Amino acid sequence: MSTYKIVSDATISPPERSTYRHGDLRRALLEAGIQLARAGGPDAVVLREATRRAGVVPNAAYRHFASRWELLQAVRSAALSALARRMEAELARVPRGASPADAARASLRAIGTAYLRFAQEETGLFHTAFAIPDETRGEPIPAKAGNSGRNPFQLLGDALDRLVDAGVLPPERRPGAEYLAWSAVRGLAMLLTEGPLRRLTSAERDAIGQRLLDMVEKGL
Amino acid sequence: MSTYKIVSDATISPPERSTYRHGDLRRALLEAGIQLARAGGPDAVVLREATRRAGVVPNAAYRHFASRWELLQAVRSAALSALARRMEAELARVPRGASPADAARASLRAIGTAYLRFAQEETGLFHTAFAIPDETRGEPIPAKAGNSGRNPFQLLGDALDRLVDAGVLPPERRPGAEYLAWSAVRGLAMLLTEGPLRRLTSAERDAIGQRLLDMVEKGL
DNA sequence: ACGGCTTTGTGTACGCCGTACACAATGCTA
DNA sequence: TAGCATTGTGTACGGCGTACACAAAGCCGT
Numbered sequence: 130m131s132t133y134k135i136v137s138d139a140t141i142s143p144p145e146r147s148t149y150r151h152g153d154l155r156r157a158l159l160e161a162g163i164q165l166a167r168a169g170g171p172d173a174v175v176l177r178e179a180t181r182r183a184g185v186v187p188n189a190a191y192r193h194f195a196s197r198w199e200l201l202q203a204v205r206s207a208a209l210s211a212l213a214r215r216m217e218a219e220l221a222r223v224p225r226g227a228s229p230a231d232a233a234r235a236s237l238r239a240i241g242t243a244y245l246r247f248a249q250e251e252t253g254l255f256h257t258a259f260a261i262p263d264e265t266r267g268e269p270i271p272a273k274a275g276n277s278g279r280n281p282f283q284l285l286g287d288a289l290d291r292l293v294d295a296g297v298l299p300p301e302r303r304p305g306a307e308y309l310a311w312s313a314v315r316g317l318a319m320l321l322t323e324g325p326l327r328r329l330t331s332a333e334r335d336a337i338g339q340r341l342l343d344m345v346e347k348g349l
Numbered sequence: 350m351s352t353y354k355i356v357s358d359a360t361i362s363p364p365e366r367s368t369y370r371h372g373d374l375r376r377a378l379l380e381a382g383i384q385l386a387r388a389g390g391p392d393a394v395v396l397r398e399a400t401r402r403a404g405v406v407p408n409a410a411y412r413h414f415a416s417r418w419e420l421l422q423a424v425r426s427a428a429l430s431a432l433a434r435r436m437e438a439e440l441a442r443v444p445r446g447a448s449p450a451d452a453a454r455a456s457l458r459a460i461g462t463a464y465l466r467f468a469q470e471e472t473g474l475f476h477t478a479f480a481i482p483d484e485t486r487g488e489p490i491p492a493k494a495g496n497s498g499r500n501p502f503q504l505l506g507d508a509l510d511r512l513v514d515a516g517v518l519p520p521e522r523r524p525g526a527e528y529l530a531w532s533a534v535r536g537l538a539m540l541l542t543e544g545p546l547r548r549l550t551s552a553e554r555d556a557i558g559q560r561l562l563d564m565v566e567k568g569l
Numbered sequence: 570a571c572g573g574c575t576t577t578g579t580g581t582a583c584g585c586c587g588t589a590c591a592c593a594a595t596g597c598t599a
Numbered sequence: 600t601a602g603c604a605t606t607g608t609g610t611a612c613g614g615c616g617t618a619c620a621c622a623a624a625g626c627c628g629t
Contacts, residue, residue, distance in 0.1 A: 149623050150577065176616065188617075189578050197616065260480070262543045282545075305557060308540060309564050313529075315544075316536030320528055323482045324535075325502075337528060344529050348568025369594050370606065396587065408588075409607050417587065 146184050155193040157183040162204040166257040174201050174257065201261065208258035212247050212281045219243040220284070233295040236288040238342050241314050244281070245338045248318035255318065285310060298349060306349055313345050366404050375413040377403040382424040386477040394421050394477065421481065428478035432467045432501045439463040440504070449515040456508040458562050461534050464501070465558045468538035475538065505530060518569060526569055533565050 151157065161182040165173045176197045177187045194200040219239040223232055248255040279287070285307050292298040298306065320326040321334055329337070371377065381402040385393045396417045397407045414420040439459040443452055468475040499507065505527050512518040518526065540546040541554055549557070 149579095150625075154577080175614090177614075186579055187615095188580085188619095191617075192577050259539070259544075262547075305560065308537070308546060308557060309533075309561055312536030312540055312561055313533045313564075314536065315539055316532030316534065317528070319479070319535055319539070320532055324479075326528060327482075337525060340525065341529055341532060344533075344565070344568035346568070348564035348566070369608095370596080374606080395585095397585080406608055407586095408590095408609085411588075412606050 151183065151185060151189075154183060154185060154189060157185075158190055158193060158200060159203050159207065162200050163207055163254070166204045166208065167251060167253045170253045170256040171201060171205075171260055173253070174204055176200060201257070205257050205261055208251075208254040209280055210276065211251065211254060212244070212258060213279065213284060214276050215247050216240055216243040216281055216284050217276055219246075220288075229291075229295040230297050233288070233291040233297055234346065236291055237285075237310070237346065240281075240285050240288050241310070241342045241345070242338065244314045245318060245321070245334075248322055249334065252322045255322065259315065282307065282311070302349060309349060310345050313341055317341050371403065371405060371409075374403060374405060374409060377405075378410055378413060378420060379423050379427065382420050383427055383474070386424045386428065387471060387473040390473045390476040391421060391425075391480055393473070394424055396420060421477070425477050425481055428471075428474040429500055430496070431471065431474060432464070432478060433499065433504060434496050435467050436460055436463040436501055436504050437496055440508075449511075450517050453508070453511040453515040453517055454566065456511055457505075457530070457566065460501075460505050460508050461530070461562045461565070462558065464534045465538060465541070465554075468542055469554065472542045475542065479535065502527065502531070522569060529569060530565050533561055537561050 158179050161179040162174050164182070165175065165178060174197070176190050176194075179200065180187045180190050183189075190200065194203065216239070219242055220236060223235040223239055225232075227235065289298065289303060289306050289310070293300050293303050317326075317338065321329070321337075326334070326337065378399050381399040382394050384402070385395065385398060394417070396410050396414075399420065400407045400410050403409075410420065414423065436459070439462055440456060443455040443459055445452075447455065509518065509523060509526050509530070513520050513523050537546075537558065541549070541557075546554070546557065
């Protein structure tokens with residue numbers, strides 16, 4: 130709600146504009162919204178400020194978003210895509226030579242690690258992605274260059290499926306397992322970003338993150 | 350941020366007042382703030398609305414709270430007390446005849462169960478208690494009638510200590526264990542109250558809650 | 570080429586919010 | 600009882616989301 134790590138304070142070019150039409154206002158507003166979310170979380174996504182940054186009068190926003198809420202949803206969706214990209218990048222680092230069981234375990238850890246890192250490196254986006262009542266969990270992310278079109282939640286499900294295929298997770302434990310794993314990292318992310326673990330050193334953060342993933346792996 | 354279970358919509362008596370002095374404005378504002386938080390979470394704790402309910406002009410609040418933020422902190426503190434009371438009530442139900450190990454395990458579950466129940470039955474207060482950067486985690490709650498003065502986090506610590514004493518949890522795993530356990534229930538509470546598990550039946554909620562506590566117990 | 574329709578940005582306005590500052594009513598203490 | 604400290608009031612400011620009427624620009628069929 131208040132203190133976020135400053136991610137990028139580069140003052141955006143005051144976007145003078147000679148044409149009456151903006152050209153790509155929707156995108157500009159969304160981008161401004163993302164910046165605001167990065168710097169201050171969902172509450173910082175303020176319609177009037179976004180329009181200011183786009184160099185446009187407040188009401189112009191309503192030609193592209195029916196309300197502040199819809200802008201926020203668009204930002205949220207972008208944040209989820211960003212997280213999905215990070216997860217896929219982390220998944221790509223899983224060693225190929227390992228046994229199926231080890232590879233599956235490593236995949237799950239990759240998902241968890243990416244999630245926790247994202248929460249700490251992009252706190253504002255993270256909270257924007259998740260501190261909003263979720264109406265669209267199941268939907269895939271519109272696939273774009275460089276990602277599979279699967280959202281973070283689906284990626285977690287994939288990892289759990291692999292765990293079952295590899296014989297690590299008994300099939301009867303599979304249903305609902307994503308919610309257990311998700312709960313754990315979600316909660317730790319809160320503690321790390323706005324809870325009592327806020328002031329831990331980066332090493333301590335990593336350590337508790339790994340320990341949490343141990344707990345999940347063992348207890349799932 | 351938007352939809353909370355309506356807890357009590359009883360229209361408060363429009364508080365006419367003949368005296369210039371209110372008498373107990375601070376308490377009235379706090380109570381109004383608690384009602385607002387119950388019904389709508391932290392964002393619904395609106396200074397002007399609280400003063401309206403107290404039958405007083407907006408600025409009067411500033412004689413008792415330096416800002417909206419301070420009122421919110423007071424509400425948050427009340428919410429934490431309420432949760433602590435629930436935890437202690439649940440702890441009191443742990444059977445006395447059991448072995449130390451079983452009693453310790455049951456205590457931990459009692460803490461977790463109370464937490465999850467509170468999140469679902471008092472969603473607004475729950476979010477007010479925890480969706481706010483926490484400046485005061487370590488501090489005990491001012492002891493009042495009927496509670497021990499220990500806050501929810503300390504109660505969790507106590508339960509873990511008992512687990513160590515009973516030989517269930519190896520002592521070397523004790524440090525930091527509260528954060529693992531807390532993460533898990535915290536995360537599940539989010540999923541249950543504003544995440545994809547929002548629409549589960551009450552039985553399903555209980556089931557996943559128990560499963561999560563199993564995971565914690567096994568993986569700690 | 571041009572008239573009209575659609576799209577997109579502007580101007581003005583309303584009612585909320587938090588809060589600052591000067592002022593008035595009250596209660597408390599010397 | 601006089602004066603002071605406390606507590607509530609009145610007025611005001613700037614910021615917010617957003618509704619509504621209007622204006623500029625693009626687009627399309629003739």
